[in-house]
Amino acid sequence: MKTIEQKGMYAKFPRSGKDVSYTHYCPGCGHGIINKLIAEACAELGLQDRTIFVDPVGCGVFTYYYWDAAHISAAHGRASAVATGVCRARPDAVAIAYQGDGDLGAIGFNNAFQAASRGERFGCIFVNNSLYGMTGGQMAPTTLEGEVTTTTPFGRDPAVAGRPLHVCEVFNQLKAPVYIARVSVADTRRIMQAKAAIRRMFEIQRDGRGYALLEILAPCPTNFKMDPMKAAAFCIDEMEREYPLGVFRDAEKGIGHETADAGREEPAAASGAASVLAVKPVPQVASCHGLFLEKDAAPAAVDDPSFPERRFKFAGYGGQGVLSLGLVIAEAARLERRHTLWFPSYGPEQRGGSANCSVVVSGLPIGAPTVEHPDVLVCMNQPAYERFAGDVKAGGTVIVDETVPINVKPPEGVRLVRWPAIAMAEEFGVPKAANTMMLAALKKFRCMGLSDESLEKALVASFRKKPALGEKNRDLLRQAEARG
Numbered sequence: 001m002k003t004i005e006q007k008g009m010y011a012k013f014p015r016s017g018k019d020v021s022y023t024h025y026c027p028g029c030g031h032g033i034i035n036k037l038i039a040e041a042c043a044e045l046g047l048q049d050r051t052i053f054v055d056p057v058g059c060g061v062f063t064y065y066y067w068d069a070a071h072i073s074a075a076h077g078r079a080s081a082v083a084t085g086v087c088r089a090r091p092d093a094v095a096i097a098y099q100g101d102g103d104l105g106a107i108g109f110n111n112a113f114q115a116a117s118r119g120e121r122f123g124c125i126f127v128n129n130s131l132y133g134m135t136g137g138q139m140a141p142t143t144l145e146g147e148v149t150t151t152t153p154f155g156r157d158p159a160v161a162g163r164p165l166h167v168c169e170v171f172n173q174l175k176a177p178v179y180i181a182r183v184s185v186a187d188t189r190r191i192m193q194a195k196a197a198i199r200r201m202f203e204i205q206r207d208g209r210g211y212a213l214l215e216i217l218a219p220c221p222t223n224f225k226m227d228p229m230k231a232a233a234f235c236i237d238e239m240e241r242e243y244p245l246g247v248f249r250d251a252e253k254g255i256g257h258e259t260a261d262a263g264r265e266e267p268a269a270a271s272g273a274a275s276v277l278a279v280k281p282v283p284q285v286a287s288c289h290g291l292f293l294e295k296d297a298a299p300a301a302v303d304d305p306s307f308p309e310r311r312f313k314f315a316g317y318g319g320q321g322v323l324s325l326g327l328v329i330a331e332a333a334r335l336e337r338r339h340t341l342w343f344p345s346y347g348p349e350q351r352g353g354s355a356n357c358s359v360v361v362s363g364l365p366i367g368a369p370t371v372e373h374p375d376v377l378v379c380m381n382q383p384a385y386e387r388f389a390g391d392v393k394a395g396g397t398v399i400v401d402e403t404v405p406i407n408v409k410p411p412e413g414v415r416l417v418r419w420p421a422i423a424m425a426e427e428f429g430v431p432k433a434a435n436t437m438m439l440a441a442l443k444k445f446r447c448m449g450l451s452d453e454s455l456e457k458a459l460v461a462s463f464r465k466k467p468a469l470g471e472k473n474r475d476l477l478r479q480a481e482a483r484g
């Protein structure tokens, strides 16, 4: 019987004749953290009965003692080959290969690479701890230049041993993969991002979308010959310099390779700081690339002290489009050569968790990226309203969806507008356009100081992969503004 409390792990891990409830990993080992995250994600998404894990030879060899799901053990380096067989024989299964960097990066590289190239429908979790852990800390293809291992006692010398292998970057040359990302488990924030990425991988497999690679940078204190804190710091300071974190590709979200073919989606959602995860540059100042506008579509910002700075906060559930709404306004401001900042923040869930973004539009360069006291607050749900309404500046405006009960009063001197964004979108037959309905309210109540032309242009650009939807949303915007 599996319960959510167990979060995908067996209650005990008896092995080698002992009735134990601890794992075999060394203290501070990244595998231990990753094992827990994988088990949690699998259980939380209700996938234990569909999942078949393919276990490696390496320190991750014993995962079958821990994860409460089906397992097959592969020979060293062969997990991707075995996972290919699994996903072909059992198309209904969620197949997950778990591989170390010696396992995948060295002996098994071609198996893994060809499976990725064919676009096999499995997820590959690639644990990069920069060396061969199980066998005593020998150099792996991923060992850093200058890193001391048992086979590079004076540090890896590129003249003799070559340079580190960047698996995500190499796989990112292939057409077929639908998801490629690199995360780390070296501190709490990174662990939360890793969890979000692992969940994403499971969701992609649950929905049968295709091949996904998730590289996870992990400390191996034993072979680094460091205590766990120093080993984690090594991951952050040294490994991330060679292996930057990020989402290289998420086809469904339009991130990365041109095979990505999805409509507008919320930008990469990961706990805490998607701006760290998104390799695609996140626009934070006017001179950065926008997510919606083409690189050269917006001219550089010009200083205009007569334009008063406006600070916005957009908040709701992930999936309600609050991040896109903020970005449309930021992009419209960029078109008008304003200094512009868009700063997203995510809860720990991909969908359904809380999400908010801050937008600052100014006539002068912007300092702090966060918005603690907005001039304008837009709330799509009750938790967002309760959390932020008290922060709005006197003279400011709160626009809140009509479904939200007003059980907290906004501060003195703040205008409160209740707007039927969700109801209107449903009435128009496009429930996902509630954020466009909110844009209509912002226009109607003159909250932005931006022209209709720029706003409509940015809105249409936000649907650039589905132009018909862009036109549709522009029409809905006009109708909503006229009616509300």
Ligand SMILES: Cc1ncc(C[n+]2csc(CCOP(=O)(O)OP(=O)(O)O)c2C)c(N)n1
Pocket (backbone or CB within 6 Å): 057, 058, 059, 060, 075, 076, 099, 100, 101, 102, 103, 104, 107, 127, 129, 131, 132, 133, 134, 135, 140
């Ligand atoms: C065919 C074969 N070659 C070599 C080995 C020896 N061996 C076992 S684990 C391992 C490397 C493990 O390193 P990695 O894949 O990086 O995983 P880690 O232990 O660091 O998690 C090797 C070379 C083996 N078991 N089988």
Ligand code: SF4
Pocket (backbone or CB within 6 Å): 024, 025, 026, 028, 029, 030, 031, 059, 129, 133, 134, 219, 220, 221, 222, 223
């Ligand atoms: S040797 Fe390294 S990778 Fe293996 S269990 Fe210990 S810390 Fe983890």
